[in-house]
Amino acid sequence: MESRKAWEMTGKFPGLADVSISQDIPVEGEITVPVGSHSPDEDFSTLDEPVKDTIMRDLKAVGKKFVHVMYPKKSSALLRDWDLWGPLVLCVSLALMLQGGSADSKDDGGPQFAEVFVIIWFGAVVITLNSKLLGGTISFFQSLCVLGYCVMPLTVAMLVCRLVLLAGAGTVSFIIRLIVVGAMFGWSTLASTAFLADSQPPNRKALVVYPIFLFYFVISWMILTFTPQ
Amino acid sequence: MATADDLKFQANPDATTISIDEPVEIPKNQHSRLQEPGREEDDELLGTDDSDKTELLAGQKKSAPFWTFEYYQTFFDVDTYQVLDRIKGSVFPVPGKNFVRLYIRSNPDLYGPFWICATLVFTIAVSGNLSNFFIHLGKPTYHYVPEFRKVSIAATTIYAYAWLVPLALWGFLMWRNSKVMNIVSYSFLEIVCVYGYSLFIYIPTAILWIIPQKVVRWVLVVFSLCLSGSVLVMTFWPAVRDDNRRIAVATVATILLLHALLAVGCLAYFFDAPELDLPAPIIPTHNGTTVVTKSQ
Numbered sequence: 001m002e003s004r005k006a007w008e009m010t011g012k013f014p015g016l017a018d019v020s021i022s023q024d025i026p027v028e029g030e031i032t033v034p035v036g037s038h039s040p041d042e043d044f045s046t047l048d049e050p051v052k053d054t055i056m057r058d059l060k061a062v063g064k065k066f067v068h069v070m071y072p073k074k075s076s077a078l079l080r081d082w083d084l085w086g087p088l089v090l091c092v093s094l095a096l097m098l099q100g101g102s103a104d105s106k107d108d109g110g111p112q113f114a115e116v117f118v119i120i121w122f123g124a125v126v127i128t129l130n131s132k133l134l135g136g137t138i139s140f141f142q143s144l145c146v147l148g149y150c151v152m153p154l155t156v157a158m159l160v161c162r163l164v165l166l167a168g169a170g171t172v173s174f175i176i177r178l179i180v181v182g183a184m185f186g187w188s189t190l191a192s193t194a195f196l197a198d199s200q201p202p203n204r205k206a207l208v209v210y211p212i213f214l215f216y217f218v219i220s221w222m223i224l225t226f227t228p229q
Numbered sequence: 230m231a232t233a234d235d236l237k238f239q240a241n242p243d244a245t246t247i248s249i250d251e252p253v254e255i256p257k258n259q260h261s262r263l264q265e266p267g268r269e270e271d272d273e274l275l276g277t278d279d280s281d282k283t284e285l286l287a288g289q290k291k292s293a294p295f296w297t298f299e300y301y302q303t304f305f306d307v308d309t310y311q312v313l314d315r316i317k318g319s320v321f322p323v324p325g326k327n328f329v330r331l332y333i334r335s336n337p338d339l340y341g342p343f344w345i346c347a348t349l350v351f352t353i354a355v356s357g358n359l360s361n362f363f364i365h366l367g368k369p370t371y372h373y374v375p376e377f378r379k380v381s382i383a384a385t386t387i388y389a390y391a392w393l394v395p396l397a398l399w400g401f402l403m404w405r406n407s408k409v410m411n412i413v414s415y416s417f418l419e420i421v422c423v424y425g426y427s428l429f430i431y432i433p434t435a436i437l438w439i440i441p442q443k444v445v446r447w448v449l450v451v452f453s454l455c456l457s458g459s460v461l462v463m464t465f466w467p468a469v470r471d472d473n474r475r476i477a478v479a480t481v482a483t484i485l486l487l488h489a490l491l492a493v494g495c496l497a498y499f500f501d502a503p504e505l506d507l508p509a510p511i512i513p514t515h516n517g518t519t520v521v522t523k524s525q
Contacts, residue, residue, distance in 0.1 A: 109374060109375065109377065110374075110375045110377050111375075111377045115377065130305075130340070130344075132298075133298075133301055133302050133304070133305040133340075134305050134340070135302070135305075203308040203309060203310070204307075204308055204309055205309070206309040207307070207308075207309050207312060207340060210344065211344060211347075214344075214347065214348060214351065217351075218351055221351075221355055222375070222377070225358070225373075225375040226375070227372075227373055227374070227375070
């Protein structure tokens with residue numbers, strides 16, 4: 001209250017008599033805006049802590065986000081405290097697992113490492129730009145973070161596929177892989193939609209969700225068509 | 230001289246906020262209002278009014294400088310129902326109704342062309358791969374390959390078609406416009422929009438091309454070509470018909486030819502020739518395996 005009165009008084013405006021505030025209120029106080037609560041990091045410098053603490057803190061944040069993807073419900077952890085470590089780890093591991101496919105010639109095989117990388121990152125950037133251009137309120141890196149973390153079910157599916165392919169490559173294994181990849185594709189799409197759909201204008205939700213569907217469909221297709229040598 | 234109002238920093242309940250982007254709503258109103266019957270013969274006259282109005286509105290709408298994000302947001306100013314309407318209009322062309330006048334209404338969007346092209350790229354690549362898999366399924370020497378390289382080829386082809394051909398067509402129409410005063414003229418984005426939405430019919434066509442029958446595939450080619458070609462013809466015929474008759478016919482014929490070339494080229498490159506309709510003699514070899522002679 002004091003700051004408000006001080007703001008009014010220090011203007012030195014004539015015609016102050018029109019304002020119904022008595023003039024013998026003491027003019028004092030500070031114009032300070034109370035800052036929001038500090039995160040624990042800012043109370044002490046993180047420069048002096050052991051390296052293990054720094055790494056463990058980031059690892060815990062990444063791990064927490066993985067858990068949030070597994071049980072997708074509204075959480076600010078994924079959105080507010082975005083990071084791109086998780087998406088990077090997932091993308092690299094997915095691209096590595098997609099290596100070693102069979103190819104008669106270089107042109108006919110599965111995607112190369114760089115192609116998987118480019119598809120995932122370029123696809124995520126394009127989807128984020130699309131949602132921002134359509135009027136979405138989410139920030140650029142938050143959206144990248146969500147899309148990257150929601151690749152996790154598909155990475156799990158790739159792992160399962162490779163294990164199933166170790167056992168054999170017949171029709172039964174194909175049906176198992178189809179079911180697993182299909183389920184994980186649905187999970188990825190639903191998880192990312194749960195996080196991203198609320199930040200869109202209501203009459204354009206379908207326009208934003210469809211590219212996400214296409215993105216995870218392409219990744220699922222790459223996983224499903226992986227054939228070992 | 231400051232008044233009491235200057236000292237008030239609480240929200241004034243009497244104040245109203247005025248937003249300056251009202252003109253954006255005008256094209257949408259036109260979209261719902263102008264579905265009157267009997268527009269076919271008025272198309273030419275309405276073209277004049279519309280082109281005046283559309284240029285005025287276009288100038289009002291895209292007023293942000295091109296290096297700001299808001300400028301590009303004006304190209305994505307569509308709702309879900311509008312995109313679905315435009316897709317419907319490209320798949321079921323009504324004779325005599327101009328796609329641009331009826332659906333675009335000076336609000337060309339880049340959402341439709343971009344994502345329809347992206348979907349088409351992946352649909353063709355996936356369908357081609359699936360169809361080859363089914364065609365070669367029973368053979369002992371066949372080993373499935375994902376053929377991922379074809380995705381980049383498909384992407385280059387389709388995006389080049391959807392963006393370079395409109396550029397060339399727009400340049401050509403501008404050049405003819407300087408020589409012959411045409412009543413109807415389109416902006417570059419409207420042409421890109423028409424081409425993008427006219428490619429939509431190829432998405433279900435590509436999925437149906439998985440069926441390994443030559444007759445079925447060619448029937449599909451002709452059918453989709455008729456539908457999307459008619460959308461293009463009905464859009465561009467009013468723009469060139471005031472010109473020299475031979476140039477007008479040549480322009481429309483080139484548009485259709487390029488469209489057909491895209492369809493046939495995609496069918497030929499991504500989908501192997503089906504062999505099920507060519508009965509081949511079976512020659513048993515000496516070690517018992519059966520060799521089927523086939524023609525490519």
